[in-house]
Amino acid sequence: xxxxxxxxxxxxxxxxxxxxxxxxxxxxxxxxxxxxxxxxxxxxxxxxxxxxxxxxxxxxxxxxxxxxxxxxxxxxxxxxxxxxxxxxxxxxxxxxxxxxxx
Numbered sequence: 001x002x003x004x005x006x007x008x009x010x011x012x013x014x015x016x017x018x019x020x021x022x023x024x025x026x027x028x029x030x031x032x033x034x035x036x037x038x039x040x041x042x043x044x045x046x047x048x049x050x051x052x053x054x055x056x057x058x059x060x061x062x063x064x065x066x067x068x069x070x071x072x073x074x075x076x077x078x079x080x081x082x083x084x085x086x087x088x089x090x091x092x093x094x095x096x097x098x099x100x101x102x
Contacts, residue, residue, distance in 0.1 A: 025066075025074045033058050033071075034079050037098065041089070047100035051075060054098065 025033075040057055041049050051072065058071050080098055084091035090099045 025070065030074055030079055033074065034083065036061060037075070037079060037083065041098055041100045044100070047102060049098050051080070051096040051098070 036058060037049075037054055040054060041047060054075060055068050055071050058075070059066065059068055062071070076093065076096075080091040080093075083089040083098065088101055090101065091097075092099060
């Protein structure tokens, strides 16, 4: 699938691909998770937090049952890359770490 969505240039209009990997996350949910991630990194001793720890943290705090794979996908696909654009954070996708510079 294209990074910009499920549409293909040669598909007729209305011929969208339906993704059924699991429940999608809402913008509000991802914003809340972003706040939780910032809290977690702020309270980390070294300012370095593994993605697995963030997934566990969100899964434990999320009131609705959300699969870890859905959480990981949202974190690595949108939440952490958005934080990486901030000057104080670096998301290292290869090592699966979020780093906060002070």
